[in-house]
Amino acid sequence: MQKLGLLGGGQLGKMLLQAAMDLDIHVKSLDPDPDAPCAKIAPEFVVGSFLDFDTVYQFGQDCDVITIEIENVNLEALKKLQAEGKKVFPQPEVLEIIQDKRIQKQFYQDNNLPTSDFILTDSIEDIKQNIDFLPAFNKLGKGGYDGRGVQKLSSEADISLAFTEPSLLEKAIDFDKEIAVIVARNEHGEIKTFPTVECVFHPVHNLVEYLFAPAEVSTQIHDEACKIAIETAAKLGIVGLLAVEMFLTKDGQILINEVAPRTHNSGHHTIRANHTSQFEQHLRAVLGLPLGDTTAHSKAAMVNLLGEDGFTGEAKYQGMEESLSISGVYPFLYGKKITKPFRKMGHITVVDEDLESLKAKVSKVKETLKVVA
Known part of the structure; x- marks a missing residue:
């Protein structure tokens, strides 16, 4: 039996563990929180920081393959483990590109992957010198997630909201929809995509509020989005899962917003709605197994x-x-004891053959199910 080391013990790890049980994969999880969602169900759970070199290096010693559920991990330790013959997927050199949104954005430009215009900035002075580029989104190079580290700057009056650390200005796009494609690639170069989904973001907190799958787009747009996702995964050379978030502009262009090198919020519905879930697919990809059927x-x-x-x-x-x-409604709770405003506490998957019925159920669930204290 292969032992899989998982850096992170949050809700993505919990769902990965459930898929690992079906394949009888022994998972060892590392997380700083002793009450993390993985703590109760991982065959092995280690309390420690995935940002600390020694902790990560020691953690990986007895693992056959090491993977992640969060990209903010110690890359030097992973590079050393990889150099000593451990399989680390996604590879540290891929994580290095994706961890810094500045490098990530430059990668798209250098590889002719479609993305919005941007300017790299090191200080507020740099932003002040590019007032004519606004409206734009100011994104922190490192450390942002789930809407944190993103600030819209509409005009010069918003300069006080800008980040002082190295960041980028990304031109605000007049888009029609935000869509996403999850693509998987294994060591043998086999690549498969999941159907395109349509994401609706919270207007203030910049995280996905709900999504529909498949996206209401033409076959041509779906095929183009999948092609871009495949090309991005191939150019990165990633082994594992890659979630590619994109804008569909009013004039029908598709532009990459950003990517995540792991299982992702835009694929949670696949547990109930697709022949293979994103979590099983990630396991198949990092363990060198044939990729599963992604049909919904x-x-x-x-x-x-x-x-x-x-x-x-x-x-x-x-x-x-x-x-x-309500038929076709499946809650998935993450096991977090404490709720806070806008903290991700779980998700609900809704399935239905009829789109209008599906949308009505979504509205009903959003009105009905509330997390309070």
């Missing part, structure tokens, strides 16, 4: 279950019974 067997939506604004404390789930009484 029904239309689906995924609603993020966020902590309600104004509530901090021990989580309570209002409206759970009523939600469970």
Whole structure:
């Protein structure tokens, strides 16, 4: 039996563990939080920092393959493990490109991958010198996630909101839809994509509020989005899963926004709606197994279950019974004891053959199921 080392023990790790059980894969998880979602169900759970060189290096010693559920990990330790013959997927050199949004953006430009115009900035002075580039999104080079580290600058009046650290200005796009494609690639170069999904973001907190799969786009747009995702994965040379978030502009162009080298929020519905889930696919990819069939067997939506604004404390789930009484509604709770405003506490997958019925169920669940304290 292969032992898989997993850096991170959050909700993505929890869902990965559930897929690993089906394949009888022994997973050892590392996370600084002793109450992390993986803590109770991982065959081995180590409390420690995935940012600390010695911790990560020691953690990887008895693993056959090392993977991640969060990209903010110690790359030097992973490089040393890789140099000593350990399989590390996604590879540290791929993570190095993706960890820094500045390098990531430059990679698209250098490899003729379609993306929006941008300017690299090192200080607020740099931003002040590019006022005519606004409106734009100011993105931190390193450390941003789930909407943190992103600030919209509409005009000179917003300069006080800009980041002082190395960041970038990304031209604001007048888009029609935000779409995403998850692509998997194994060591043998086999590549498969999941159907394109349409993401709706929270207007203030910059994280996915809900999504529909498949996206309501033409076959041509779907094929083009999949082609861009495949090309991005191939040019990175990634082994594992890559979530490619894209803008579909008003004039039908597809531009890469950013990528995540791991299982992703835009693929949670695949557990219920596709022949192979994104989590099983990630395992297949990093372990060198044939990739699974990504076909969807029904239309689906995924609603993020966020902590309600104004509530901090021990989580309570209002409206759970009523939600469970709706056919095709499947909650997935992450096991986090404490809720905070807009904290990801779980998600709900909704499946239905009929799009209008699916949308009605999504509205009902959003109104009914609330995380309070």
